[in-house]
Amino acid sequence: MSLYLQLYGQLRTAILSGRLRPGAKLPSTRTLAEELAIARNTVMGAYEQLLAEGYLEGETGSGTYVARTLPDVVLAAPAVRLSAQVKSSTAPLSRRGQSLGRSRLGVRFSDPPKPFRPGIPALDHFPFALWSRLLAKYWRREPAGLLPYTDPAGYQPLRQAIAQYVTAARAVRCDPEQILIVSGAQQALDLAARLLLDSGDEMWMEDPGYTGARAAFIAAGVKPVPVPIDDDGLDISIGERLAPKARLAYVTPSHQYPTGVVMSLSRRLELLRWAERRRSWILEDDYDSEYRYASRPVASLQGLDKSGAVIYCGTFSKVLFPSLRLGYMVVPARLVDAFRNAKAVVDRHCPTVEQAVLAEFIAEGHLARHIRRMRMLYLERKHVLLDCLRRELAGAVEVRSHEAGMHVVGWLQKGSRDSVVSHRAQELGIEAPALTAYRDRPGGRGGLILGYAAYSEQQIREAVKRLAMALDA
Numbered sequence: 001m002s003l004y005l006q007l008y009g010q011l012r013t014a015i016l017s018g019r020l021r022p023g024a025k026l027p028s029t030r031t032l033a034e035e036l037a038i039a040r041n042t043v044m045g046a047y048e049q050l051l052a053e054g055y056l057e058g059e060t061g062s063g064t065y066v067a068r069t070l071p072d073v074v075l076a077a078p079a080v081r082l083s084a085q086v087k088s089s090t091a092p093l094s095r096r097g098q099s100l101g102r103s104r105l106g107v108r109f110s111d112p113p114k115p116f117r118p119g120i121p122a123l124d125h126f127p128f129a130l131w132s133r134l135l136a137k138y139w140r141r142e143p144a145g146l147l148p149y150t151d152p153a154g155y156q157p158l159r160q161a162i163a164q165y166v167t168a169a170r171a172v173r174c175d176p177e178q179i180l181i182v183s184g185a186q187q188a189l190d191l192a193a194r195l196l197l198d199s200g201d202e203m204w205m206e207d208p209g210y211t212g213a214r215a216a217f218i219a220a221g222v223k224p225v226p227v228p229i230d231d232d233g234l235d236i237s238i239g240e241r242l243a244p245k246a247r248l249a250y251v252t253p254s255h256q257y258p259t260g261v262v263m264s265l266s267r268r269l270e271l272l273r274w275a276e277r278r279r280s281w282i283l284e285d286d287y288d289s290e291y292r293y294a295s296r297p298v299a300s301l302q303g304l305d306k307s308g309a310v311i312y313c314g315t316f317s318k319v320l321f322p323s324l325r326l327g328y329m330v331v332p333a334r335l336v337d338a339f340r341n342a343k344a345v346v347d348r349h350c351p352t353v354e355q356a357v358l359a360e361f362i363a364e365g366h367l368a369r370h371i372r373r374m375r376m377l378y379l380e381r382k383h384v385l386l387d388c389l390r391r392e393l394a395g396a397v398e399v400r401s402h403e404a405g406m407h408v409v410g411w412l413q414k415g416s417r418d419s420v421v422s423h424r425a426q427e428l429g430i431e432a433p434a435l436t437a438y439r440d441r442p443g444g445r446g447g448l449i450l451g452y453a454a455y456s457e458q459q460i461r462e463a464v465k466r467l468a469m470a471l472d473a
């Protein structure tokens with residue numbers, strides 16, 4: 001906290017608690033500044049703030065006094081701390097508020113990423129100069145036209161650029177009107193859960209699966225029913241048995257999160273037939289499909305959909321950087337207005353200047369170039385990781401699907417408890433989230449999620465050594 005705010009707060013508390021009586025004369029700003037060995041301007045700032053708020057009175061030159069007219073209620077009120085006020089409140093949260101407020105989604109992101117936290121791109125390889133040049137170009141032009149409230153669906157040139165990109169790169173079928181710019185895939189999941197499902201509805205959730213998606217459904221009052229993943233992806237026949245009335249299936253078909261399985265074509269077609277037959281929705285989360293190393297990226301499920309059951313979402317968190325908070329949805333034409341209106345209620349729209357910069361970044365081919373470069377870098381980093389795991393941890397950790405994405409699952413030997421290993425790894429200074437944390441049902445083979453995209457070869461080598469220690473212990 002700044003010195004000025006600290007001084008302001010201390011004087012205010014002294015007045016409210018009666019330690020400084022009404023009418024008491026305060027030292028001059030010069031004297032107090034000397035006594036406290038701080039700048040006189042700082043003291044003047046605090047005095048002026050208290051004068052403006054009515055705690056002090058007086059005029060420059062003739063001295064400053066504690067206000068004589070402080071209302072009794074202010075003086076009588078004990079100086080309570082904010083935390084104590086919150087604790088003493090007995091009003092309950094709403095039921096919705098309880099499930100929303102219980103989510104622990106953001107907890108582990110308070111400190112900087114370290115190996116092997118997944119889902120983080122190589123941030124030190126971001127084209128900083130290019131991005132700042134584009135940003136500066138917009139601001140230099142004094143973009144008054146970009147500053148008012150605007151279309152909740154997003155900045156039109158960005159919607160166009162994304163429509164072209166997903167059509168070419170992901171075989172998505174859409175026109176720009178179907179694109180909705182959102183603040184990351186998380187908002188797409190939240191909007192879809194709230195707009196498509198009612199409280200109490202059941203939906204199919206991949207198990208293991210993305211905790212962010214599960215949290216969004218639970219917050220919307222929806223019941224996620226865990227459906228197991230096998231080597232072909234989500235097992236539809238089990239889903240039909242466990243939750244025959246499910247109104248939505250959440251899937252990551254290009255690269256299942258976190259196992260890395262690619263959903264087979266026959267499963268994709270089976271899922272689409274199920275949605276059509278049951279008039280249910282499919283929410284396709286295509287979060288990191290850009291990174292495929294052995295072959296071309298697998299085409300989207302949305303591109304195969306003939307009945308308009310698929311809501312597709314993508315994000316720039318993995319190809320650019322997570323704090324950009326820009327992502328997109330492709331929604332069936334008949335839902336565009338509903339999603340646009342809902343987006344306006346939630347947060348009006350995403351920041352326009354950043355959208356404009358991103359639109360230009362894509363249109364000028366920088367995005368495609370950056371992705372190509374990152375694909376090569378991540379491939380090298382993945383090789384280093386696999387190589388180290390083979391040398392240091394052969395027999396203890398097995399890697400199966402690794403042809404895509406930014407992380408692998410290090411499967412542990414049967415009976416090994418991943419949460420225990422993960423905890424030990426944390427004590428040794430590395431992050432290796434346990435697969436169990438992504439499971440809804442107990443049991444199943446343990447594993448560790450090992451993100452590699454964001455970390456240098458050196459970091460990866462050292463982190464694998466520590467992982468070996470965690471597994472040995």
Ligand SMILES: Cc1ncc(COP(=O)(O)O)c(C=O)c1O
Binds near residue numbers: 314
């Ligand atoms: C499966 C999955 N979906 C989506 C996201 C990205 O979310 P956002 O775009 O909100 O950053 C992630 C990030 O970790 C993810 O793993």
